[in-house]
Amino acid sequence: MPASTDISTDLDDISFLGRLSEALSQRIEEQTRPLFDDAGITVPVRSCSLLTALSEAGEASAADLARALGQSHQLVVQKCPALLRLGLITQHADPADARRKIFRLTDAGRDQLARIDAYSARISEVYRALFAEVGDVHGTILKALNALDARPLSERIAGSRTD
């Protein structure tokens, strides 16, 4: 549990939005973990998409997974040891390319994915209800991200100059 219950929402605080969105990310992570525990899901919350991508690919190298997930290669590499330890994936040398190491799902990994799939419908439902309650968090954040990618703060600040 995070120690901070009270988050500054002051608009004059320069990094208010960053901390707010980080806080949301943390709440979700914190609240999802016990759900996973109850459902017998041992997968790290942030590695679910890796398992899914591996399942879709059948087999894949770290670089393949990184591309599929839009994450960095290093990040994927750093996640894999935990999944190996949990016995959810296996690692194999690529006979055709000695640079690559190929990952595959184990039966345990497939079992985890099945559990995740069974859960994901209900979780999506919960999120849809949440969005109906508080507004389209998902869409709004997405729009903000795209806007910042298209035109970063530096340009926006420059454009707001009065001189």
Place this chain on the structure above:
Amino acid sequence: MPASTDISTDLDDISFLGRLSEALSQRIEEQTRPLFDDAGITVPVRSCSLLTALSEAGEASAADLARALGQSHQLVVQKCPALLRLGLITQHADPADARRKIFRLTDAGRDQLARIDAYSARISEVYRALFAEVGDVHGTILKALNALDARPLSERIAGSRTD
């Protein structure tokens, strides 16, 4: 710069919302740092509020600051060494309570705060424009946070049971 340009926005991905909000937090952090550099602000972006709180308090212990900021004591303690190294704050023993160490702003710290203040109005303006463009990110995230605090995912999942 983060390696991931392409973030999964798939609603079926259980942790999509967590990653989205984290991505937003990162974009803001990344894009704010160079702005600070240009403005001669050396303060770590995430320590701005600490400096502000210290300025308002005049002098304060780590625990005082933690309470004022709604952050954990440990987090404050871990941020302070950097501010000490930068010469923005000083540390003093409390004559009245040997448990406490008192922090104070230095002149350099006050100078940094002045620069931050000068910037903050323009940054607020930029955010207001951004919100006008993409929707009220701030308010929506805040509502989501409050909703999750009031009723965590576990309850929401339980409530969505069909049996």
Place this chain on the structure above:
DNA sequence: ACTACAATATATTGCGCAATATATTGTATG
């Protein structure tokens, strides 16, 4: 074949944070 370059993997370091444990000091109670 040799060289240059691209892709992949690995290792190391650092940031920001949480969690935990321990030491120190103050306060209140018997």
Place this chain on the structure above:
DNA sequence: CATACAATATATTGCGCAATATATTGTAGT
């Protein structure tokens, strides 16, 4: 006074990620 308890500070460890550097292997050009 002694003991228990609360508050504060410090140290250590771990997580998740980025950044950087280096090694290895494949590929293309000469």
